[in-house]
Amino acid sequence: MSTKQVKLPATGMQALIFGASGITGWAITNAAVTYPTPTTFNRIVGLTSRPLSLKDSGLPDDSRLQLYSGLDLSQSAQDISKYLKSIENIHQITHVYFAAYVHRGWGEQDSEKRIKENVDFIVNSVAAVEQVCPNLQFWTFPTGGKWYGFEYGNKVERVTPLKENAPRIPSPYGDNIFYYPQVDKLAELAKGKAWKFADVRPDAIVGFVPNHNPMNIAEPLALYLSLWKSLRPHDPVPFPGTAESYTHGQSNISSDQLGRFHIYVSLHPEKTAGEAFNIADEDGPVSWEMVWSDIAAFFGLNGVGPIEQTVGLSGEKWVMAQKEMWGKWTEDNGLRSKVLDNTCWDFMTIVAGEYSTFDRHFDISKARSIGYLDSVDHAEGYRVAFRRMRAANIIP
Numbered sequence: 001m002s003t004k005q006v007k008l009p010a011t012g013m014q015a016l017i018f019g020a021s022g023i024t025g026w027a028i029t030n031a032a033v034t035y036p037t038p039t040t041f042n043r044i045v046g047l048t049s050r051p052l053s054l055k056d057s058g059l060p061d062d063s064r065l066q067l068y069s070g071l072d073l074s075q076s077a078q079d080i081s082k083y084l085k086s087i088e089n090i091h092q093i094t095h096v097y098f099a100a101y102v103h104r105g106w107g108e109q110d111s112e113k114r115i116k117e118n119v120d121f122i123v124n125s126v127a128a129v130e131q132v133c134p135n136l137q138f139w140t141f142p143t144g145g146k147w148y149g150f151e152y153g154n155k156v157e158r159v160t161p162l163k164e165n166a167p168r169i170p171s172p173y174g175d176n177i178f179y180y181p182q183v184d185k186l187a188e189l190a191k192g193k194a195w196k197f198a199d200v201r202p203d204a205i206v207g208f209v210p211n212h213n214p215m216n217i218a219e220p221l222a223l224y225l226s227l228w229k230s231l232r233p234h235d236p237v238p239f240p241g242t243a244e245s246y247t248h249g250q251s252n253i254s255s256d257q258l259g260r261f262h263i264y265v266s267l268h269p270e271k272t273a274g275e276a277f278n279i280a281d282e283d284g285p286v287s288w289e290m291v292w293s294d295i296a297a298f299f300g301l302n303g304v305g306p307i308e309q310t311v312g313l314s315g316e317k318w319v320m321a322q323k324e325m326w327g328k329w330t331e332d333n334g335l336r337s338k339v340l341d342n343t344c345w346d347f348m349t350i351v352a353g354e355y356s357t358f359d360r361h362f363d364i365s366k367a368r369s370i371g372y373l374d375s376v377d378h379a380e381g382y383r384v385a386f387r388r389m390r391a392a393n394i395i396p
């Protein structure tokens with residue numbers, strides 16, 4: 001189950017990441033190797049549901065890093081505990097970064113089931129960790145734009161820049177947001193315990209994952225642009241959303257920034273325990289109009305605004321119109337099998353379209369107030385993700 005067994009010291013901080021192959025978990029695992037120093041953690045243990053070797057993970061080759069697969073969080077606390085006990089020296093874990101969840105579409109779709117499953121994930125995982133990790137100090141938990149009702153667009157009221165103390169979305173829409181009962185349950189479970197927790201809130205995440213992920217905006221954009229470059233290399237490439245969504249403020253975040261911030265929060269419990277923190281690449285709002293040309297330029301393309309009046313140039317629709325040649329294009333470029341089939345195209349449409357028809361930028365002054373001062377050029381976050389995808393044969 002483990003990819004590597006090494007002799008490790010019995011003291012110092014040790015990290016356990018649930019969902020280490022996902023968009024957030026991979027970023028935390030990757031960051032923990034070097035942030036805030038290359039020796040902060042004596043051991044880093046990543047947990048995944050699907051098999052994943054270190055060789056295929058895209059993670060650094062580091063003797064402190066171990067990956068364990070086969071974790072099924074739909075099981076009972078006792079079963080999860082049994083799984084954790086199979087990991088050598090699990091009792092030495094001090095910091096947990098929880099980045100696992102069940103994705104079942106958007107809005108009201110399967111809402112009741114989605115809420116129960118995700119709340120059970122937290123309840124059973126906390127119970128299991130408490131049984132086997134007596135040295136637990138801190139637990140980070142990621143929420144995000146759903147907290148502010150982004151999937152309901154202009155159906156709900158919000159004041160920008162969005163702050164952590166904004167009121168929760170009321171019924172009926174708020175009833176479908178599983179983050180609320182998850183955080184409430186986590187706060188209840190942490191009450192009176194030695195370990196503390198914090199809620200980390202990013203907007204849409206720009207990053208790399210070794211497997212496909214439904215919440216990674218960078219992958220469908222990269223493949224859309226790669227396909228365009230192959231078929232229409234001399235034509236300007238239109239933004240794959242609407243004119244309305246092109247100019248609104250947002251706070252999408254690079255996964256490296258997000259990974260570092262999770263760790264920073266966990267290492268400063270005196271400032272962060274029980275708190276929620278927005279986080280983004282930069283302090284001010286960014287719009288697609290501000291970054292689209294830079295994103296397209298990575299592929300040698302001239303990025304222009306949306307061309308809605310032209311049938312088939314709305315991003316996802318254009319890609320789907322090329323479906324007959326997906327297989328040949330993938331093979332000709334030496335890419336992973338079915339890379340286009342396995343990409344979550346609707347997430348690109350949602351983030352570049354519906355999620356951007358209103359201002360949704362964050363106030364991150366609370367993160368700054370606890371001493372986290374890192375900033376990332378937002379377009380550079382895309383370039384980092386694209387380079388990692390290229391190395392993993394996801395894009396040409």
